[in-house]
Amino acid sequence: MAIENSIIVPAYHEKLNIRPLTTRVFAALGNEDSKKTEIIFVDDNSKDGSVEEVQTLQKEGYNVSIIVRTAERGLSSAVLRGFVESNGEYLVCMDADLQHPPESIPDFLKTLRNHPFVIGTRYAAGVGIDKDWPLYRRVISGGARLLALPLTSVSDPMSGYFGLHKKYLINAKQVDAQGFKIALELLAKLPLPKDQTVGEFPYSFGVRTEGESKLSSKVMIQYLAQLKDLYVYKFTWSTIIGFFLIFSILIMTFILELLKGYHASKN
Numbered sequence: 392m393a394i395e396n397s398i399i400v401p402a403y404h405e406k407l408n409i410r411p412l413t414t415r416v417f418a419a420l421g422n423e424d425s426k427k428t429e430i431i432f433v434d435d436n437s438k439d440g441s442v443e444e445v446q447t448l449q450k451e452g453y454n455v456s457i458i459v460r461t462a463e464r465g466l467s468s469a470v471l472r473g474f475v476e477s478n479g480e481y482l483v484c485m486d487a488d489l490q491h492p493p494e495s496i497p498d499f500l501k502t503l504r505n506h507p508f509v510i511g512t513r514y515a516a517g518v519g520i521d522k523d524w525p526l527y528r529r530v531i532s533g534g535a536r537l538l539a540l541p542l543t544s545v546s547d548p549m550s551g552y553f554g555l556h557k558k559y560l561i562n563a564k565q566v567d568a569q570g571f572k573i574a575l576e577l578l579a580k581l582p583l584p585k586d587q588t589v590g591e592f593p594y595s596f597g598v599r600t601e602g603e604s605k606l607s608s609k610v611m612i613q614y615l616a617q618l619k620d621l622y623v624y625k626f627t628w629s630t631i632i633g634f635f636l637i638f639s640i641l642i643m644t645f646i647l648e649l650l651k652g653y654h655a656s657k658n
């Protein structure tokens with residue numbers, strides 16, 4: 392049976408998550424849909440036994456493979472590499488660490504049949520972020536989301552859980568593969584059809600139980616550089632300066648209100 396769905400999983404030091412992710416995704420899909428689906432891990436030479444784990448799963452009959460990159464590093468470029476190597480028309484990107492629920496894949500794929508691009512969102516009724524996700528991560532994520540507001544109307548542009556139809560990747564040459572925020576980059580740059588909406592797929596964001604997050608200060612700086620490039624790509628300089636002024640006024644108002652509250656509590 393021909394492959395229709397390709398699930399691309401960027402992975403760095405994720406050996407312990409490879410088996411649960413694979414078995415849970417295929418269990419959720421059931422027999423028929425499993426035959427039309429492949430999982431491709433894109434690993435950056437972790438050398439932690441990930442390759443052997445995938446080989447064992449292959450022997451057990453799972454349609455799973457692993458690309459090991461030795462000359463390149465980074466989440467976004469890993470995802471793009473997986474997209475290029477995929478066999479399906481319906482592409483999904485999800486994290487290896489089970490923070491994106493494997494059991495949601497069948498419904499995600501259904502939603503992707505009705506939209507050119509679907510973004511998983513943690514900001515919708517009935518879903519959310521695990522209470523154990525650290526406060527500092529919430530603050531960083533909230534700030535990053537605010538800065539992306541001028542670029543897209545989707546509710547969770549920071550999401551690493553998203554999907555699209557392969558045919559829209561034709562112009563992928565312009566896409567900048569630095570950093571973590573590949574969904575935002577694609578949303579801003581791909582020639583998605585104007586008469587169809589971007590789908591939003593609510594899901595609850597879990598916490599990692601195995602391995603560690605790879606978010607670093609370097610990734611955050613890459614995000615700011617990416618934002619600058621996307622602003623320049625989308626807007627004129629006068630609009631960007633306008634945004635900057637409005638943003639500065641908002642921040643100053645916020646600080647003034649905080650100071651007023653502080654003085655009021657002291658008097």
Ligand SMILES: Nc1nc2c(ncn2[C@@H]2O[C@H](COP(=O)(O)OP(=O)(O)O[C@H]3O[C@H](CO)[C@@H](O)[C@H](O)[C@@H]3O)[C@@H](O)[C@H]2O)c(=O)[nH]1
Pocket residue numbers: 400401402403404405433434435464465466469485486487488490532549550551552571572603604605606
């Ligand atoms: N190949 C490869 N994979 C990577 C790299 N860096 C991270 N990954 C993989 O990318 C996935 C997400 O990385 P995490 O380190 O778990 O990211 P996070 O801090 O949990 O951030 C997540 O939440 C953000 C929203 O707040 C998302 O924006 C982000 O994409 C990710 O889903 C994991 O499967 C991880 O192994 C890399 O350099 N190379």
Ligand SMILES: [Mg+2]
Pocket residue numbers: 486488490599604
């Ligand atoms: Mg994670």
